[in-house]
Structure formats: C-alpha cells, structure tokens
Amino acid sequence: MKALARLDLTDAATFPSRRVEEWKYSDLKRFLREAPEPSGTAVVGAPGPFYDLGGDAVVFANGRPVGVKDYIASGDQTLRLRFISDAVGTGHTAAARIVARPGARLLLLETHEGKGSAYVAHNKVEIDVAADAEVIRIVLTDEPADAISVAEAEVRLEAGGRYRQTIVATGAKLQRHETRLRHGAEGADARVDGLYLLNGARHSDQTSVIDHVSPNGTTSQLIKGVVRDEARGVFQGKILVQKGADETDARMGHHGLIASDRGEIDVKPELIIYADEVQCAHGATVGTLDESALFYMQQRGVSADEARALLTHAFLIEVVDRIEHEGAREVVREWLTARL
Amino acid sequence: MAIVQETIDTVAELERYKYGFTTDVEQEFAPKGLNPDIIRFISEKKGEPEWMLEWRLAAYERWLAMEEPTWAAVKYDSVDYQDLYYYAAPVKKEGPKSLDEVDPELLAVYEKLGIPLKEQEVLAGVQGAPKVAVDAVFDSVSVVTTFKEELAKAGVIFMPISEALREYPDLVRQYLGTVVPVSDNYFAALNSAVFSDGSFVYIPPGVRCPMELSTYFRINASQTGQFERTLIIADKGSYVSYLEGCTAPMRDENQLHAAVVEIIALDDAEVKYSTVQNWYPGDAEGKGGIYNFVTKRADCRGDRSKVSWTQVETGSAVTWKYPSCILKGEESSGEFYSIAITNGHQQADTGTKMLHLGKNSRSRIIAKTVSAGKSDSTYRGLVSIHPKATGVRNFTQCDSLLIGKECGAHTIPYIEVRNGSAQLEHEATTTRLSEAQLFYAQQRGLSEEEAVALLVNGFVRDVLQELPMEFAVEAQKLVAISLEGSVG
Numbered sequence: 001m002k003a004l005a006r007l008d009l010t011d012a013a014t015f016p017s018r019r020v021e022e023w024k025y026s027d028l029k030r031f032l033r034e035a036p037e038p039s040g041t042a043v044v045g046a047p048g049p050f051y052d053l054g055g056d057a058v059v060f061a062n063g064r065p066v067g068v069k070d071y072i073a074s075g076d077q078t079l080r081l082r083f084i085s086d087a088v089g090t091g092h093t094a095a096a097r098i099v100a101r102p103g104a105r106l107l108l109l110e111t112h113e114g115k116g117s118a119y120v121a122h123n124k125v126e127i128d129v130a131a132d133a134e135v136i137r138i139v140l141t142d143e144p145a146d147a148i149s150v151a152e153a154e155v156r157l158e159a160g161g162r163y164r165q166t167i168v169a170t171g172a173k174l175q176r177h178e179t180r181l182r183h184g185a186e187g188a189d190a191r192v193d194g195l196y197l198l199n200g201a202r203h204s205d206q207t208s209v210i211d212h213v214s215p216n217g218t219t220s221q222l223i224k225g226v227v228r229d230e231a232r233g234v235f236q237g238k239i240l241v242q243k244g245a246d247e248t249d250a251r252m253g254h255h256g257l258i259a260s261d262r263g264e265i266d267v268k269p270e271l272i273i274y275a276d277e278v279q280c281a282h283g284a285t286v287g288t289l290d291e292s293a294l295f296y297m298q299q300r301g302v303s304a305d306e307a308r309a310l311l312t313h314a315f316l317i318e319v320v321d322r323i324e325h326e327g328a329r330e331v332v333r334e335w336l337t338a339r340l
Numbered sequence: 341m342a343i344v345q346e347t348i349d350t351v352a353e354l355e356r357y358k359y360g361f362t363t364d365v366e367q368e369f370a371p372k373g374l375n376p377d378i379i380r381f382i383s384e385k386k387g388e389p390e391w392m393l394e395w396r397l398a399a400y401e402r403w404l405a406m407e408e409p410t411w412a413a414v415k416y417d418s419v420d421y422q423d424l425y426y427y428a429a430p431v432k433k434e435g436p437k438s439l440d441e442v443d444p445e446l447l448a449v450y451e452k453l454g455i456p457l458k459e460q461e462v463l464a465g466v467q468g469a470p471k472v473a474v475d476a477v478f479d480s481v482s483v484v485t486t487f488k489e490e491l492a493k494a495g496v497i498f499m500p501i502s503e504a505l506r507e508y509p510d511l512v513r514q515y516l517g518t519v520v521p522v523s524d525n526y527f528a529a530l531n532s533a534v535f536s537d538g539s540f541v542y543i544p545p546g547v548r549c550p551m552e553l554s555t556y557f558r559i560n561a562s563q564t565g566q567f568e569r570t571l572i573i574a575d576k577g578s579y580v581s582y583l584e585g586c587t588a589p590m591r592d593e594n595q596l597h598a599a600v601v602e603i604i605a606l607d608d609a610e611v612k613y614s615t616v617q618n619w620y621p622g623d624a625e626g627k628g629g630i631y632n633f634v635t636k637r638a639d640c641r642g643d644r645s646k647v648s649w650t651q652v653e654t655g656s657a658v659t660w661k662y663p664s665c666i667l668k669g670e671e672s673s674g675e676f677y678s679i680a681i682t683n684g685h686q687q688a689d690t691g692t693k694m695l696h697l698g699k700n701s702r703s704r705i706i707a708k709t710v711s712a713g714k715s716d717s718t719y720r721g722l723v724s725i726h727p728k729a730t731g732v733r734n735f736t737q738c739d740s741l742l743i744g745k746e747c748g749a750h751t752i753p754y755i756e757v758r759n760g761s762a763q764l765e766h767e768a769t770t771t772r773l774s775e776a777q778l779f780y781a782q783q784r785g786l787s788e789e790e791a792v793a794l795l796v797n798g799f800v801r802d803v804l805q806e807l808p809m810e811f812a813v814e815a816q817k818l819v820a821i822s823l824e825g826s827v828g
Contacts, residue, residue, distance in 0.1 A: 278770065282766075
C-alpha cells in the first residue's frame with residue numbers, strides 16, 4: 001500500500017484515487033483531475049444555524065480567516081466554528097486550531113455552509129483536549145450538490161480527556177469527513193458519532209481512525225444513515241488498539257437504510273488489535289425500511305410519504321439523542337426534521 | 341467429560357508437530373527455477389494436449405507482468421521464484437495399476453499420517469464407517485486415487501487433474517480457469533503456469549456422490565513449491581462433500597504452497613468443501629514453515645445452487661486465503677465457516693468474499709479467530725451486493741480471541757450494498773479468554789492448558805459442527821495442539 005501524502009489542493013499529485021485504500025469509496029481523483037483555481041473573497045452573510053446558542057465565533061470565508069483562526073478554551077465556553085464557502089468552480093483551504101485547556105469544557109459548533117456551485121473546499125481542524133477537559137463537537141453541513149468538500153479533524157486526547165463528536169452530513173458531489181483521534185494518555189473517553197441523510201446523487205463519506213495508544217481508553221461510535229435516489233453513503237471506521245493499551249473498551253456500530261432502488265452504502269468497520277485485555281466489538285447492518293411498519297401506518301391513515309419520513313426520523317434520531325448538550329441537540333433535531 | 345479427557349490425552353501425547361517427518365523416497369526433480377522450458381517440461385511430463393501448454397505459457401507471460409501483492413497484513417521474506425523446484429515427483433516404476441504396486445515407502449507415509457489408502461481399511465476397524473475416497477498428492481504428483489471403480493459406477497469422475505486432462509480434455513477445457521481466471525492474482529497466475537497435479541471431480545446430473553471425496557496434500561522434498569489445482573464440477577441437482585488435508589515436513593526453510601481450487605455448481609447442485617490445513621507452521625523462533633498462498637473460489641452458476649466452505653486453519657507460517665462464492669444463480673447460497681488459529685510466529689490473513697449477483701441469493705459467514713503467542717491473525721472479508729440482486733440476505737459473524745500479550749487479532753470487513761432490498765447484518769467482537777472461566781475450569785482440576793483448550797473448543801464450536809465427522813474429531817485435537825505452549 002502506498003503511503004498517502006497529505007491532501008493539498010494546490011498539488012494534484014496529492015489527490016487520492018480509489019486505488020488508495022483509505023479513499024476506496026471516495027474517488028477524489030475522478031472528480032478532481034487538476035488543482036482548482038484559488039477562490040476569491042467571500043462575504044459572511046447569514047449568522048449560521050447555531051447563532052442562537054451564542055458564544056464566540058471563528059469564521060473562515062473561502063478559506064480566509066475572518067479574525068482569529070486559533071482558539072484556546074478555558075473554563076466553560078461555546079465556540080461557533082464556521083467554514084463558509086461561496087465560490088463557483090474554485091478551491092480553498094482553511095485550517096483552524098482549537099485547544100481545550102485542562103479542565104475546560106468547550107461546546108464546539110462547527111458548520112460547513114456553502115453557496116455557489118462546483119467549488120472545492122478543504123477544511124482542516126486540529127483539536128487538543130487537555131487533561132480532564134471536555135469537548136463536544138457538533139458538525140452540520142449544508143453544501144451544494146455539485147460541490148466537493150473534504151474536512152479533516154485531528155483530535156488528541158490527554159489523560160482523562162473527554163471528546164464527543166456528532167457529524168450530521170447531507171453530502172455533496174463528494175463529501176468526506178475524516179476524523180483521526182488519538183487516545184494519547186490514560187483514561188480518555190471518546191464518542192465519535194455521525195449520521196447521513198442523502199438525496200439525489202449526493203455522496204457522503206465518514207471516515208474515522210481511532211488510535212488507542214494508552215490504557216483504559218473508551219471509544220463508542222454510532223453511525224446511522226439513510227440514502228435515497230442514487231445517493232451513496234460511506235462509513236469507514238478503524239479502531240486500533242496498540243500494544244499496552246490494556247483495558248480498552250471500544251464499540252462501533254453502523255446502521256444504514258437504502259430507501260431507493262439505486263442507492264448505495266459501503267461500510268468498512270475495522271478492528272486492529274494488539275493488546276489482549278480489551279473488549280472490542282463492531283456491528284454493521286444495511287437494510288431498508290420495514291415494509292410491515294409502513295403498511296401498518298398507511299392502514300391507519302398516514303400517507304406513504306409521511307410514514308416513510310416518520311420511520312426515517314425515528315431511525316436517525318437515536319444519534320441526535322446522544323448529544324449531551326440540550327440546546328445544541330434541539331438545534332440539530334429541528335435542522336434534521338426540516339430536511340426529512 | 342469425554343471431550344475433556346480427549347483434550348487431556350491429546351495434549352499429553354502429542355508433540356508440537358507430529359507430521360514433521362521427511363521420507364526418503366527416490367525422487368526426480370525438474371531443474372530449479374522458472375522459465376518457459378520448465379513449463380514445457382511439466383506439460384510434457386504430464387502428456388498434456390497442446391492447448392494446455394499454450395494456456396500455461398500464456399499464464400506465465402501474465403505472471404511475469406504482475407507484481408506480488410503486499411496489501412495483506414502479513415510480513416514475510418520474499419520468495420525467490422528462481423530458487424525453487426517446480427516439479428518433484430517420486431520416481432515411478434511403470435505407473436502403478438493398483439495399490440499393491442505403489443512404493444511401500446509412500447504407503448508408509450500415508451499410514452503414518454493416518455490417511456486410509458487401502459480401500460478395505462477405511463477408517464481402520466470401524467464397522468460400517470462411511471467410505472472416503474482419497475486422492476493422495478505427494479509433492480507434484482498424485483500417487484494414488486482410491487475407490488475409482490466404485491465411484492465410476494455412480495458416474496462420478498474422481499481422478500488426478502493430470503489424468504483428467506488426458507481422459508476428459510474437453511470437460512477440463514470447458515471449465516478450467518472459468519472461476520479463477522489465469523490473471524486473477526499473482527499466485528493464481530503462477531499456479532496456472534506451473535501446476536503439476538491436483539484433483540478433478542465431476543458429479544453428473546442428479547447424482548449424490550456415494551462417499552466423501554478427499555485429497556491429501558503432502559509436501560516432502562525440500563526447496564520445492566507445491567502448486568496443485570483442483571477443479572470440482574457439480575452438475576445439475578448433484579451433491580458432493582469434499583475434504584482436503586495437508587501436512588509438510590519440518591524444515592528451517594520456507595516452502596511455498598500456491599494452490600487454486602475452482603468449484604462450479606450448476607442448478608440445484610450442492611458442494612460442501614472442508615479443509616483442515618495443517619502445514620508446518622515453523623519453529624518456536626518463527627524459522628521455516630509453509631507460505632500458504634491459495635486462491636479458492638466457487639461459482640454458484642445455477643439457480644438454487646449451494647456451496648459451503650468450511651476451513652480449519654492451524655498450520656502454515658503465513659496464510660493468505662479467501663475461499664469465496666460468486667452467487668450468480670437465483671436463490672443460490674454460499675456459506676463460509678472458518679476457524680483460524682495462530683500461535684508462535686504464525687501470521688494468517690484469511691476470510692471470504694460473497695459476491696451477490698443473483699436474486700434472492702443468501703450467504704452466511706461465521707469466522708472464529710484465535711491468536712496466541714506472537715502471532716497475528718486477520719479476518720478480511722467482502723460482502724458485495726449487485727444493483728440487480730434483489731432480496732439478498734447476508735449474515736456475518738466474526739469473533740476473535742486473544743491469548744497472551746504479544747499477539748494481534750484484526751477484523752477488516754468490506755460491505756458494499758447497491759440494492760435497497762438487501763438485508764445484511766455483520767457483527768464482530770474481539771476479547772481475551774475470560775479469567776473467570778479459566779479460573780472456574782482450573783478450580784475443577786484442569787491444568788491451565790487443558791482449561792484453555794476446553795474454552796477454545798467451546799469458542800469455535802459453531803464451526804466445528806459444520807465439519808464432516810471424520811474431520812471434526814481431528815480438528816478438535818488440532819485446536820488443542822496448536823495452542824500448546826501458549827499459556828504461562
């Protein structure tokens with residue numbers, strides 16, 4: 001296997017094709033043969049879906065920071081991290097760095113807001129969770145169907161650090177959320193969830209690599225998704241338990257529904273384990289909406305479309321219910337309901 | 341408590357690898373190395389038709405252009421393909437007509453291995469035991485095939501593939517390479533170029549094969565590779581159960597075994613293929629042992645056809661093996677039951693592929709992996725559902741058990757669903773042997789090793805149950821032997 005050079009939008013040689021194992025189901029090279037022209041400036045318009053929750057904001061418009069691009073949290077804080085794209089056929093890269101200092105509690109509300117068409121966005125964020133700190137990261141995406149969007153998050157957990165992630169993806173021509181998380185010290189605790197709801201020919205790829213290098217770490221992962229029309233949902237989850245990472249407890253689950261004839265779901269849940277005092281499990285299912293439940297609801301006067309929406313909602317909402325922060329949970333719930 | 345007693349006895353009586361002896365039979369070799377002349381030599385030696393030689397040479401050309409795959413989670417010193425003998429055969433004294441004429445040295449080998457070659461001594465001393473027909477392959481050639489006459493009465497063809505190429509060339513030509521194409525992968529291409537023997541099975545329409553068929557592979561000579569080719573054709577409505585076993589001497593060199601097995605199941609046919617793989621795994625320091633790089637694939641062409649793979653993998657230094665099913669027929673079904681046990685420095689990357697192309701096709705995968713010592717074991721599998729395959733069902737379960745601090749167990753499944761009506765479930769777990777259960781067993785008087793063997797036998801029970809009787813007992817013993825020395 002070839003080592004994968006870090007993606008760099010200015011260098012087409014770094015664009016992975018499906019021959020690169022980690023990009024098997026998201027063939028970036030197919031859609032992007034040459035480096036795109038750099039995007040011009042963009043105006044920050046509407047205040048974004050999390051505006052009502054207040055807090056500080058770090059904003060990137062077409063890759064350019066509007067104000068600061070790094071953020072250090074101490075105490076109890078809320079940060080809205082907004083990646084705004086407004087471009088036609090051009091590309092841009094943004095990079096943010098977030099630090100939660102020891103004992104801090106940060107609610108990180110990340111949005112990928114896109115206007116225009118056929119742009120290429122590459123948004124990177126590094127998150128350091130210091131000892132006993134907690135970060136709750138929620139990611140909402142709203143991008144044009146012909147955009148290409150690759151988001152990368154590098155998360156490092158120190159001793160006793162807690163990290164909670166929920167990605168809510170609606171896809172794009174090619175959309176990928178890659179999370180690389182490292183349990184760098186003892187007793188860290190991570191929840192790395194996601195959901196996808198895809199229409200048309202949209203594509204969403206949620207890829208995570210969770211690396212347990214220290215003992216007593218916990219990882220819990222629940223991914224749920226629904227694809228309609230010709231959409232394609234991808235989940236690749238890798239959990240690594242290195243030698244010495246004893247007492248690791250890692251659980252991963254993926255459940256997908258294909259609600260059309262031509263939808264596609266590809267799943268690759270990996271467990272790579274080199275320590276023996278561990279409990280690791282993964283489960284993956286792919287199926288379709290329960291015909292008998294649909295029939296039951298229609299019999300009781302609910303229209304077929306409504307019944308489908310209700311069942312889809314009930315299926316996906318489990319992921320939203322796991323968000324610990326009540327205010328954020330409600331925003332996500334409404335946001336999702338509006339898209340069913 | 342019979343099982344416990346058996347486990348205890350087994351552990352007590354058996355040394356690490358009891359099949360590690362070598363036999364001094366007079367052998368002839370082709371010169372070392374691989375080139376078109378060697379291929380011509382093999383083809384001529386086998387008296388093959390011209391098309392077969394061309395087929396081999398074409399395969400060789402393809403092989404030259406291919407690169408050895410490196411994606412598997414195994415590490416090994418690369419093989420020098422020019423430093424191997426591609427043909428080694430016991431010297432024949434005017435082709436034996438019956439068992440009596442077979443070199444007694446050879447018969448002794450099989451006796452020592454516990455393989456019943458004498459038809460009247462089937463499963464020694466057991467009255468009414470089921471008959472098993474055996475094709476014994478020794479290095480590059482088949483030395484004897486039993487029960488041929490009785491099978492012929494039922495219309496079943498069971499013979500070395502080299503013989504089938506002479507006697508039924510059209511049948512072989514029609515099917516050979518249709519499931520595993522010449523250029524399928526590096527080792528399959530190599531095998532296509534140089535295979536020297538293997539078994540050929542044809543079950544005519546509507547025939548239930550009257551006995552189990554079995555092939556027993558033995559590598560004996562040093563510095564040789566074994567490349568056997570098995571082709572099984574189950575015609576409409578037929579049934580066959582096929583067993584495969586293998587052993588090799590203990591040597592401190594690595595020997596290559598690159599086999600290809602092709603199965604074709606037509607309408608309503610069923611094939612059950614069971615393997616107990618016990619190649620020499622190398623010594624405690626990881627020196628020597630077999631590189632087992634095989635391609636096994638079944639083509640469920642017919643509607644309602646069924647192929648079931650059951651494997652017990654305990655041997656080999658490095659294993660790279662994915663018995664697969666192409667489920668083309670409507671309502672066809674594929675099953676894969678696997679136990680992979682690694683100990684010492686063994687590495688195994690094994691699993692299956694279930695390719696669903698036919699409507700309402702079904703598959704079931706049960707894989708149990710046990711890693712001990714400093715070994716590494718990977719389950720790698722693919723379940724793929726084609727857009728036109730409606731109503732597909734799949735269930736997959738992969739469980740890994742870790743014994744000790746220095747081993748690894750990995751699960752890498754690929755699930756690709758392109759049809760909304762499919763229902764697919766996959767679950768996997770990785771745990772270590774439960775302290776509580778071990779303690780419980782030891783409290784009741786079992787030693788630590790006996791307790792481990794008992795618990796592991798319980799862990800792999802779902803798969804053991806799928807094995808034919810003859811193999812189940814052997815496999816159970818193997819489980820215990822393979823784990824010997826893994827605790828403490």
